[in-house]
Amino acid sequence: MVIRYNKYKMKLNRKIFREYDIRAVYEEDLKGDLPYYLGKGFGTFVKRSGRKNVCIGGDNRSTTPEIKDKLIKGILKTGCEVTDTEIVPTPVLYFALHNYGFDAGLMVTASHNPPEFNGVKMVVGNKSLYGKDIQNLADIIEKEDFETGKGQYLKKNVTPDYLRFMLGQFKFKKKLKVAIDTGNGTLGPTIVPLFEKLGIDFIPLYTDSDPTFPNHLPDPVVPENLKDLMKTVIDNKLDIGLGYDGDGDRLGVIDEKGSIMWGDMLLIIYAHEILQKSPGAKVVFDVKCSRALEEEIEKSGGIPIMWKTGHSLIEDKMHQENAPLGGELSGHLYFADNYYGFDDAVYASLRLLQILDSTGKKTSSLLEGVKRYHSTPEIRIEVPDEKKFAIVEDLKNLFTGKNNRISDIDGVKVFFPDGWALVRASNTQPALVVRVEAEDSDSLKKIREMFLATIDRFL
Ligand SMILES: [Zn+2]
The missing domain is CATH 3.30.310.50 (Alpha-D-phosphohexomutase, C-terminal domain)
Incomplete structure (x- = not known):
């Protein structure tokens, strides 16, 4: 059948419906009516799972407001309620979902991808959609098998509650000297006031929102993108450098000597801390992580669980295994001990600062004794x-x-x-x-x- 999802009557490009999100070049596959039909498809999916309250947010890309508005129109047509959190980092949208108990969430973002990209991350009932569910959504759109109704639209500024939550969780005794680099992504306007309120002594790099990403792509696992952060740490003799990706769900760390600490090494540091409090706990990590992580989890009396790469997949496995900690080499880090179990790079970085604060150790010595492969x-x-x-x-x-x-x-x-x-x-x-x-x-x-x-x- 001919798909009427846009005026050019192009066939739905199934390739943009990926394993754990939707991602595409705006001009090729997100311009036109697709986001509207995607909204109708998502609303239908939500309604058929017995739910109806959707919250939506978007990153700082120039194409985000248009895509988000079309998604909202589509969702409202299915009879679902939509609460618009406007421009927020991904973890703030996830926080809103958990904190206020929304049934479902949509985040318009292409994370660290170049400016011409955009995409959508989807959550239904506190579970990120992936695999078959995303294909089912594509089927609904392809068949134009939509629910109908008239939903209500609301706006909500969720950032103040997010900041309050973080301020309630973290207190630092020492004045740690820190540099942060948000790569002109979405996180800057949230993290700068938070770090100020927490009394952290920090040098901000590229914290202004600029979706052309004029300094470097906001991807903190590409060493090239960490060069300025490294230099700032070394030149100013700082304790640590913290790099964040475009939508704030991945963390890259530079120690006081200017070396990169990858996601698996960060997990070792967190695992040591959490396993002390919760002996025998499980830690979920992706297949790319070092053998050293497995060894350190075992040495600390924990149970290592190697799993598939991808944020939805790790999150799901953590739920199944009741694991308080999970993470990926790529810098997605998930805490379910004192937090909601989703990947929030701000929260992860504060946990690291807290460990530095309470142990009094240098960042690099947090990995002392760990076998380096x-x-x-x-x-x-x-x-x-x-x-x-x-x-x-x-x-x-x-x-x-x-x-x-x-x-x-x-x-x-x-x-x-x-x-x-x-x-x-x-x-x-x-x-x-x-x-x-x-x-x-x-x-x-x-x-x-x-x-x-x-x-x-x-x-
Ligand atoms: Zn991201």
Whole structure:
């Protein structure tokens, strides 16, 4: 059937309905009527799950207000109520969902992607939509099988309650010296007053909202984007540098020596703290994380649970396993001990400052005694979306046939006596993502070369 979702009668591009969110180039797939139909589809989905109160927010991108308005119109047509929180970082929207008990939430954002992108993250009943649910939503839109009704529209400024909550959670005895870099993303206008009120001595970098991202892309796991933060920490002899992604749900940390601390190393620090209070607790982390994380969780008497990469998936696994802590190499960090269990980089960074404050240690010495493995950064190999999953499947069969111990939780992780290699299909880009870790640099080189040469044969 011909899909009438926009005046050009183009077919619905199913590719933008990804594993755990919707993401697209605005001009290609989000311009026109799609967001309106997406709103109708989402409202229908919400209503059919027996719910009706939706809250919505959006990041600081120039295309966000238009997309958000169309989504709202669509949702209202299904009879759902919509509360508009306007421009907020993703964790503030999630906070609103939990704090006021909304039934569902929508966040218009393309996180760290370049300015031409935008997208939507969706939550229904405190669970982020992913996988099949997102495909079901696409089916509803494709069939134009919408609920009808007349919903009510409300506005709510949720930031004051968010700030109050954080102020109630954190108190610092010492004057920590900090730099923060929000990459001209959405977080600046929220985090600056919060850090001021908390009495933190901080140097702000690129905290003005500017959706052209004139200084660097707001992605704190790309070392290039952390250069200015590193320099600021070193030049000013600061205790720590905190980098945030465009919508505020991922954290990148620079220690006092100017070195990057990746998500898995941060998880070790949090795990040590939480496992002291809750012995035997579970910690959920994604397949990309270092072996050192597993070892440290076990040493501290916790239960390590390796899981799939992707914020919705980690969050879901934490619920299932009743884990107080979870995280990903990419800097998504989830706390469910004293918080709501979603990825809030502001909350995560304050937890880290609290550990520095209470232990009196230097940032780098929080990882003293932790075995350091050698690893590659994420290696991205461009592969068309249509081919990437089949290649991973072929590689899985190949390594299984060679009698290697493998894990196929997410992509293929192949274990060797002196390290491991992982290849998985990216959920957000037409690419394969490879990461290798080993005991020493020679083993790393050996495994890396062998693994990449093997992948090359399938491209
Ligand atoms: Zn993000």
